[in-house]
Amino acid sequence: MKSLDKNTALLFAVLSVAFVFLMATDSVFFEWAFSRHQNILSWYIRPIFMIPLCYFAFIRNATGISATIFLLLTSMFWFPRPGAIDPKVGELLAMEREYLTENWTAAKIIVTSIVPVSMGLLIWGLWKRNIKAGIGVLIGIAFGKIIWSVAEGGASGAKVIIPALAGLAICLVVVIWWYKKRHIE
Incomplete structure (x- = not known):
């Protein structure tokens, strides 16, 4: 890894x-960031960040990986707060807000650590150029988000199903297409 890549x-x-x-x-x-996260557009764009994350991991570009993670984190507030909020979206985000701000137990820390660990596994698998591992982790991330949202948020958690599955489908199509194109040439 070059010095500029490491430093950036x-x-x-x-x-x-x-x-x-x-x-x-x-x-x-x-609260400002979370109020803007009520805009469902941020729910659709976030899974799409897996595409550049996969690409940069595969080509072993640390700057691309790190920048993509930063953009993913901040994308929750890129869109304006919506004028009208779907009640189920409001319920789910209230649950997430409470989850993030209340009583951090050892169990909660372990469950929450699944997010960075799964991202690390995705990056590591693709850094090693193991496309099957990368695809497996992508699928696990999407279904993990759905399962957690429904388990913690009940009926309101179902609001993440369409954005998560749409994002997964787009990511899988692009990643598989790019991988096959790269290996045909």
Whole structure:
């Protein structure tokens, strides 16, 4: 890995940690960002970030990986707060807000750590150029999000099913197409 790639990757990693720290410590910023996350467009765009993440992992570009993670994290507030909020979306986000801000037990830390661990497994599998592992982890991430949302949010958790499956389908089509195209040439 070249020095510029390492340094730029480190910059985006620091920005990602700073964003997570800000979300965890500044309730005004957290509420502002979370209110904008009620815009369902952010729910559809987030899974699409798996495409560049897979690509950069496969070509072993740390800057691309780190920048994509930063963009994924911040994409929750790219869209304006919607004028009208679907009641189920409001219920699900209220559950997520409570989950993120209340009683951090050891069990909650372990369950929540599945997110960065699964992202790490996706990156590692594709860094090793194991497309089957990458696809398996992508599928696991999508279904894990659905299962967690429904288990924690009940009926309102079902609101993530369409964005998660649509994002998964798009990611699988693009990743498989790109992989096959690359290996045919």
